[in-house]
Structures are given as C-alpha cells and as structure tokens.
Amino acid sequence: MALTWFKEKGVPLDKQVFTWKDLVQAPYRKLCDDAFTRVRVILMNGIESEALRFSHACARMNGPLQEPLARVRRVEQHQQTLVNWLNPPDQTPLETTIGFEQVAIEVTASLAEVEPDPYLAQTYRFGLLEDFDHLYRYSALMDRVDGKDANALIQGYTDIVPGRPTSREHRYPLDDLRRPYDRTRAEPLSKLNAMTLVAGEHQTHDYYMNVGPSFSDPVARQLYAEIASIEEQHVTQYESLVDPNETWLEKWLLHELNEVYNYWSCVESESNPRIKSLWERFLDYELGHLRFVAELFQSQEGRDVHELIPASLPEPIQYRSHRDFVRQVLRDEVMFSSVGTEYVTSPDQESDETRAYRAQMNADGSPTDTVAAGYVWMPGSEVVAMASAAGNPRKNGRDGR
Amino acid sequence: MKQPETARDQNLTGQAVAPNRAARMVEATEEFPPDAESSALDIAAVRVQYAQELPDGPATAGPPALGGTAPLLDKLGERLAFERAGTRLYEALLSKYDAYGSFEGGPSREDLVEMLGEEAAHFGLLREAIESLGGDPTELTPSANVQLTASHGVGQVLVDPATTLVQCLEAITMAELADNECWESLLGLAEMAGNSGLVSDCERALATEEEHLEKVRMWLAAAQGRPEVEGEGDVEEEEATDGTATRGRSRKRSPRQRKAATGER
Numbered sequence: 001m002a003l004t005w006f007k008e009k010g011v012p013l014d015k016q017v018f019t020w021k022d023l024v025q026a027p028y029r030k031l032c033d034d035a036f037t038r039v040r041v042i043l044m045n046g047i048e049s050e051a052l053r054f055s056h057a058c059a060r061m062n063g064p065l066q067e068p069l070a071r072v073r074r075v076e077q078h079q080q081t082l083v084n085w086l087n088p089p090d091q092t093p094l095e096t097t098i099g100f101e102q103v104a105i106e107v108t109a110s111l112a113e114v115e116p117d118p119y120l121a122q123t124y125r126f127g128l129l130e131d132f133d134h135l136y137r138y139s140a141l142m143d144r145v146d147g148k149d150a151n152a153l154i155q156g157y158t159d160i161v162p163g164r165p166t167s168r169e170h171r172y173p174l175d176d177l178r179r180p181y182d183r184t185r186a187e188p189l190s191k192l193n194a195m196t197l198v199a200g201e202h203q204t205h206d207y208y209m210n211v212g213p214s215f216s217d218p219v220a221r222q223l224y225a226e227i228a229s230i231e232e233q234h235v236t237q238y239e240s241l242v243d244p245n246e247t248w249l250e251k252w253l254l255h256e257l258n259e260v261y262n263y264w265s266c267v268e269s270e271s272n273p274r275i276k277s278l279w280e281r282f283l284d285y286e287l288g289h290l291r292f293v294a295e296l297f298q299s300q301e302g303r304d305v306h307e308l309i310p311a312s313l314p315e316p317i318q319y320r321s322h323r324d325f326v327r328q329v330l331r332d333e334v335m336f337s338s339v340g341t342e343y344v345t346s347p348d349q350e351s352d353e354t355r356a357y358r359a360q361m362n363a364d365g366s367p368t369d370t371v372a373a374g375y376v377w378m379p380g381s382e383v384v385a386m387a388s389a390a391g392n393p394r395k396n397g398r399d400g401r
Numbered sequence: 402m403k404q405p406e407t408a409r410d411q412n413l414t415g416q417a418v419a420p421n422r423a424a425r426m427v428e429a430t431e432e433f434p435p436d437a438e439s440s441a442l443d444i445a446a447v448r449v450q451y452a453q454e455l456p457d458g459p460a461t462a463g464p465p466a467l468g469g470t471a472p473l474l475d476k477l478g479e480r481l482a483f484e485r486a487g488t489r490l491y492e493a494l495l496s497k498y499d500a501y502g503s504f505e506g507g508p509s510r511e512d513l514v515e516m517l518g519e520e521a522a523h524f525g526l527l528r529e530a531i532e533s534l535g536g537d538p539t540e541l542t543p544s545a546n547v548q549l550t551a552s553h554g555v556g557q558v559l560v561d562p563a564t565t566l567v568q569c570l571e572a573i574t575m576a577e578l579a580d581n582e583c584w585e586s587l588l589g590l591a592e593m594a595g596n597s598g599l600v601s602d603c604e605r606a607l608a609t610e611e612e613h614l615e616k617v618r619m620w621l622a623a624a625q626g627r628p629e630v631e632g633e634g635d636v637e638e639e640e641a642t643d644g645t646a647t648r649g650r651s652r653k654r655s656p657r658q659r660k661a662a663t664g665e666r
Contacts, residue, residue: 026562026563029412029563030414031412031414032409032410032411032412032413033413034413035413089557089561090557090561090563090565111603143443144441145444151414151416151423151426152414152415153414155413155414155418155419155422156416156418156423156425156426157422159425159426159429159430159433160426160429160430161429161430161432161434162433162434162435162436165436217444217448218448218450218451219444219447219448220446222447237571250427272409288431321422323425323429327429327432327433330433344440346513353406367447369437370443370444370447371444372435372437373435373437373438373439373440373441373443373445374435374438374440375435375438375441376430376432376434376435377426378427379416379423379426379427380416
C-alpha cells in the first residue's frame with residue numbers, strides 16, 4: 001500500500017524523546033531472526049549515519065540553518081543508536097561484515113531492478129558485482145580463519161561465489177566519478193536510490209575502517225584494508241551521481257524523504273514484530289522531520305515542496321533474495337570497467353592511469369586473492385572436505401592421524 | 402520468563418531450514434568457480450611472513466619496570482590479571498543467578514559469593530607476592546595480556562543477558578580449567594625459584610581452584626542430568642572387542658589432583 005506522506009501526521013519533533021534505557025533495547029537474535037532483519041538494521045544504521053554526516057556538513061556551510069539542524073540531528077543521533085544497538089553481542093565484527101555485504105548485494109539489486117534512469121541502473125549493477133565479490137572474500141576469511149560457515153548469517157538467500165574480482169576493482173580516482181542526475185528532470189525514485197546507496201556504502205566504509213585493525217590475522221587486516229579502499233571508491237561513485245546543484249535545503253528535504261521511504265520499506269517487510277514496531281515508531285519520527293523541514297523549505301526558499309517530492313512514495317525496497325537478477329548481471333557484466341564517467345565492456349579498454357594505479361597497489365599481491373585462493377563455498381565450510389580427506393575415525397580408529 | 406516455543410524460536414542458521422536455497426547456492430558454485438588457484442595455505446604464508454618481519458619481535462616478557470625475575474613476574478602478573486577478571490566473572494555469574502535462579506543440583510547464591518571472594522583473595526595474594534619480589538602489580542605483563550585476550554569470550558558470554566546460568570557455567574569451566582593449569586605451572590616456577598612462601602601460597606590457591614572446578618563440573622552434570630563421577634579414573638576408556646578405544650569419558654586430572662586423590666605428596 002502506497003504511503004502518502006503529507007497525509008500522515010507523524011510525531012512532532014518536540015515529542016520525539018528517548019531515555020538511555022530506551023536506546024539500548026534487546027537485540028535481534030542471531031540464530032532465530034531472518035537474515036533480512038539484520039540487513040534492515042545494518043542499512044538503517046547507515047541511513048541514520050548519513051543523516052548525521054549530512055547535517056554536520058550542512059551546518060558548517062549554513063549559519064542560519066544551524067539551530068533547526070541541531071534539533072533534528074539530536075533525534076537522528078538517538079535513532080541511529082537505537083538501531084545500531086539492535087546488533088547482538090554474539091555477532092562478531094566479521095559476522096556483521098557478512099551482513100554488510102548482504103545489504104550491499106540485496107539492497108543494491110532491489111534498487112537496480114527498479115531504477116528508471118538507465119545510466120544510474122548501470123552504475124548500480126556495476127557496484128553490485130563488486131560488493132558481491134566482497135561477500136565471497138569475507139566468507140573465505142570467515143571459513144579459513146575463524147572456521148565458520150558464512151551461510152549461518154546469509155541463510156541461503158545470497159550466493160557466495162566470486163564476482164568482479166576485487167583485485168581488479170582498483171581504479172584511478174577519476175575513473176570512479178560518475179555523471180550526476182539532473183535535479184530538475186530526475187525521477188524522485190532516482191534521487192532516493194542514489195541517497196540510499198551513498199548512505200549504505202559510506203557506513204560500510206567507516207565500519208571496515210573501524211573494525212579492520214581489531215583482527216589479529218595479518219591477512220584479515222590486509223583484507224579489510226583492501227576492501228575498505230573499494231568502499232571509498234563506491235562512496236566516490238555513488239556520491240557523484242547526486243546533482244551538486246541541489247540547494248542545501250533541497251538536499252536536507254530529500255534526506256528526510258529518503259529516511260521516511262527507508263523506514264516505511266522496513267515496516268512493509270519486517271518479520272520480527274518487536275523490531276517492526278520500532279520501524280513504525282521511527283517512520284512516525286521521520287514524518288515529523290519531513291514536515292518540519294518542508295515548512296522550513298517553503299518559508300526559506302518560497303517553493304512548494306510538492307514541486308520537489310512526490311505525494312506518494314514509490315514502491316518499497318524489496319528485502320528478498322535477488323539471486324536470479326544478480327546471476328544474470330554477473331554473466332553479462334563481470335568484465336565491465338569504467339573510464340572516466342563511462343562504462344566499458346572489457347578491461348582492455350581501461351585507462352592507463354587505472355592500470356598503473358592497480359599495478360602499484362597490487363605490487364605485493366592482493367589480499368582478496370590470497371584469502372580466497374581456490375575457495376569454493378560448501379555447506380558447513382571447507383573443513384567438510386578436509387574431514388573427508390582425513391578419513392572416518394570410526395572406521396579407521398586413527399582419529400585423523 | 403522463558404517464552405513458549407514458537408515458530409519465531411526456530412534456528413534459521415542451518416541448511417535444513419531452507420534446503421532449496423542451499424541447493425541453489427551449491428549450484429552457483431558450479432557455474433561461478435574460483436578465479437584464483439591455490440588454497441588456504443596462502444594465508445599461512447602471509448602469517449609466517451608477518452611474523453618473521455615483526456619490527457620488535459614477538460611479545461615476550463621483557464625486563465619488568467621495577468626489576469625482579471622476568472619469567473616468574475610475567476606469570477605472576479598473568480595469574481593476577483586472570484584472578485582479577487575472575488572476580489568480575491563471578492559477579493556476572495551472580496547477576497545471572499539473580500536473573501534466572503538456579504536449578505536442582507545447581508549452585509546456591511552463597512556458593513557463588515564464596516567463590517567470588519576466593520578469586521578476589523587470590524588477586525590480593527598475587528599483589529603481595531609480586532611486590533615482595535620487587536615487581537609492579539599494576540604492570541600488564543605479556544602473559545597477562547595474552548591470557549586476557551584468549552579468555553575474552555568467557556566474559557562476553559557471562560555478561561550477555563541472553564545467556565542462561567548453565568551456559569555461563571559452561572563458559573566459566575574454561576576459566577577454571579585455565580586457572581587450575583596455570584596455578585600448577587606457577588607452583589612449578591615457585592619451586593624452581595626456591596621461594597617456599599610462594600610455593601605454599603600456590604598450593605593453597607591451587608587446592609581452592611580444584612574445588613572450584615569440581616563444583617562447576619558437578620553443577621553442569623546436574624544440569625545435564627548425568628551422574629557426576631567421583632575420583633580419577635572411575636570411568637575408564639572402554640575397550641571394544643577388537644581392542645580399540647570406543648569411549649573416552651575419563652576426565653583428565655592434573656598431576657597434583659592425582660596426588661591428592663591418592664594421598665601422595
């Protein structure tokens with residue numbers, strides 16, 4: 001059912017309150033909740049993280065907006081806390097990382113499938129294959145260093161196979177920039193999709209930069225360093241899709257609309273009733289923010305918000321497996337690369353700058369190649385094959401020796 | 402407190418929950434094979450390389466700030482850190498008891514309070530021992546650092562509101578096993594150093610830790626409904642007719658425990 005945002009009252013800003021205990025609620029259950037509950041929690045943490053990041057940048061450039069920004073930002077801070085603290089304590093940073101990559105695959109695929117602008121859709125499919133590869137590399141790390149099966153997190157929704165090899169994803173900075181959409185002509189959905197991906201990828205980058213040094217294994221430390229670099233490329237890529245000519249207030253308004261859209265998408269798909277009620281609460285909060293900023297926008301810019309944002313929201317993000325779509329993109333586009341803002345169909349067409357940059361970065365080897373050398377995911381982990389090779393102690397009485 | 406079992410309690414992590422999805426994942430590995438040859442051994446090669454290139458070498462015990470015998474102080478520091486952390490583990494166990502209560506054959510609150518006090522007393526004993534050797538009891542020694550890293554997960558399990566008292570007793574068994582092993586090592590080091598006072602302290606502490614381990618094992622046996630076995634070697638490995646061991650339930654006991662069981666000194 002479509003959401004007509006201006007008909008919804010939401011919760012007024014001054015009624016949006018928390019306590020410290022309220023911020024720290026019982027987490028979702030790693031063993032019993034559906035993988036997409038984790039996916040939603042991770043993405044919404046990213047959406048709120050972007051709300052804070054944008055709000056601070058805006059405040060630094062716009063003195064008159066500092067007071068309203070500060071008021072909304074405090075609530076966003078606490079929303080982010082409550083959401084991020086839903087991640088359970090028995091979920092290790094690497095397990096959460098597997099969740100981050102499932103977000104990047106399934107959410108990007110959902111957006112790519114419905115994106116009306118062909119160039120933006122191409123960009124999403126392009127990024128999708130790179131994050132898809134990251135899931136494979138991190139799964140190999142989890143299996144080969146922690147001795148765990150990543151599918152305990154993935155729950156069979158997402159394939160664990162190589163995508164565009166990460167060692168080939170390294171490109172010269174100017175080959176990561178993209179053409180922005182035109183703010184006056186782009187569909188609202190295109191704007192929302194771009195903002196969602198900027199938020200998700202930025203948070204992924206920051207997460208890897210934070211947890212990377214917590215690993216003991218040198219390959220794990222290297223792996224996070226390499227993949228964090230690609231996430232930075234992805235932020236550069238997705239961020240450049242957003243029209244830089246949007247006014248600050250226009251951007252703020254679109255951010256709030258995107259938060260409404262994202263929480264509503266969570267409400268529409270959540271299987272855990274307790275978590276769903278939190279999504280509903282925050283949808284109401286965001287409707288309050290949207291109304292607050294809409295009034296500010298109309299009073300300061302003298303423009304009707306309805307010129308800018310649609311009365312009804314597009315169809316919600318699809319939190320489900322996009323296996324067939326992803327596989328087809330993999331078959332068709334794995335060899336793609338980019339030169340400047342344009343895509344090319346073969347690595348032969350890449351720029352000299354990208355080749356030189358990649359050769360430099362991979363000069364001592366690529367950790368993503370090292371960690372997954374010859375890796376084929378199998379149910380229960382690679383150790384299943386090792387156990388078979390070791391023989392059955394019941395039969396040979398030798399306990400694998 | 403425990404919710405009735407519902408569909409929402411189903412464990413979703415295994416293949417059997419969604420066999421079709423699992424089959425499709427395997428199918429994908431056939432269509433999209435690995436892009437690089439070789440094996441997990443490549444990771445080992447990087448580990449070796451980094452170890453060999455460590456600019457400051459491995460983290461072994463250097464000279465303590467206040468002098469004294471480095472290896473002995475390193476190990477005293479290890480036990481001190483572990484007993485201090487152990488005090489906090491038993492506090493967490495008490496919270497678990499208060500939240501969920503005990504079970505038939507399980508610990509009483511007094512049992513846990515007593516064990517907590519004994520962990521704290523061991524910490525105090527070690528502080529004095531380190532000071533008497535001219536060491537600094539506030540120094541985080543390399544062995545202490547490693548043992549705290551190794552046992553980090555035990556604390557994570559104990560303070561998690563979602564774990565049960567029994568699960569926490571299982572986790573604390575790991576700590577008690579380490580404690581027993583390490584007090585015994587420390588005793589050996591004290592004997593080598595010819596420090597009779599420290600030898601006596603270690604013997605008393607080890608006896609207490611042996612009791613802790615026995616109690617925790619007994620509670621876990623009660624929780625699992627299995628008979629607790631008294632004494633070493635009461636359960637021997639059963640020999641099958643072909644002479645191969647088919648069942649190995651015998652618990653390993655330390656040499657000191659064996660001595661205690663046989664009255665040997």
